[in-house]
Amino acid sequence: MHQQLANSTFRIVTGNSSGSGFSYINDRLVITNHHVIEPHLQNGAPIYAITEDNVPLPTQLIAYSDKTEYDFAILELKAPLPSGRNVLQPAASPVTSRGERIIFSGFPHAIPHLLVHEAVISSPYEQHAFYIDGSINGGNSGGPIISAATGEVLGIVTQRRFMGGDSLQNLSPQLEQLTRHCAAVATRGSVAINGINFGDFATMLAQGLGAISRVIEANANSGxxxxxxxxFVNAELSRLGLS
Structure with missing residues (x-):
């Protein structure tokens, strides 16, 4: 079942965004998260579904939900699905329960290596989601979550939780403002005191803090x-006559 899941999973790449996705219902449809394909919505960047053995398949976006709501996107392959690939199917029952064993897959940290993990459902989360005790990282977004008992799809890996995430996000605008200020100052000359160029110092400080923030955010994982x-994907596919 782990290998079948791997044979269903893609790395989804568009612009500077990279996440995961999976074949679903039939050999033309691929599911991922809305937030993974945002560059396409912003500037029309092409979307590719890339297999584990690095075969890029062009896709087109046919439907999506708002990322603040159900955060899904439905893609259609423009090229035939390669042989040996697997297509996942929906669960007979949409009900999930605490303690249910699940398997999920994806390309964490945007690396070109497909990882498959086991976990359990820890708790319901509002009406649209559930917590899992899994090692979720950036790049896992859009990957499939299946029942370990049946192999049927229960959900989409969509978010991860770690302490301090809001603080890092709040720091980003300040770092960008400091970087722009330093660039503007550099065009007007430099200020040096006791041999220290404070324009260069401020620029290095902003770059260093930015790098630290990115490293912390990329590697923070509370499990x-x-x-x-x-x-919600099923309902949209039914509305489109594709289920």
Missing amino acids: IGIGFHIR
Whole structure:
């Protein structure tokens, strides 16, 4: 079942965004998160579904939900699905329960290596999602969550939780403002005191803090992930006549 899941999973790449996705219902449809394909919505960047053995398949976006709501995107392959690939199917029942064993897959940290993990559902999370005790990282977004008992799709890996995430996000605008200020000052000359160029010093400080923030955010992992229920994708596919 682990290998079948791997054979269903893609790395989704568009612009500077990279996440995960999976074949679903039939050999033309691929599911991922809305937030993974945002560059396409912003500037029309092409979306590719890339297999584990690095075969890029062009796709087109046919439907999506708002990322603040159910955060899914439905893609259609423009090229035939390669042989040996697997297509996941929906769960017979949309109900998930605490303690249910699950398997999920994806490309964490945007590395070109497909990882498959086991976990359990830890708790419901509002009406649209559930907590899992899984090692969720950036790049896992859009990957499938299946029942370990049946192999059927229960949800989509969508978020991760770690302490201090809001603080790092709040720091980003300040670092960008400091970087812009330093660039503007550099065009007007430099200020040096006791041999220290404070324009260069401020620029290095901003770059250093930015690098530290990115490293912390990329590697922070509390082992708490959030999966969004697949039933909202199913409802949209039914509306489109594709289920």
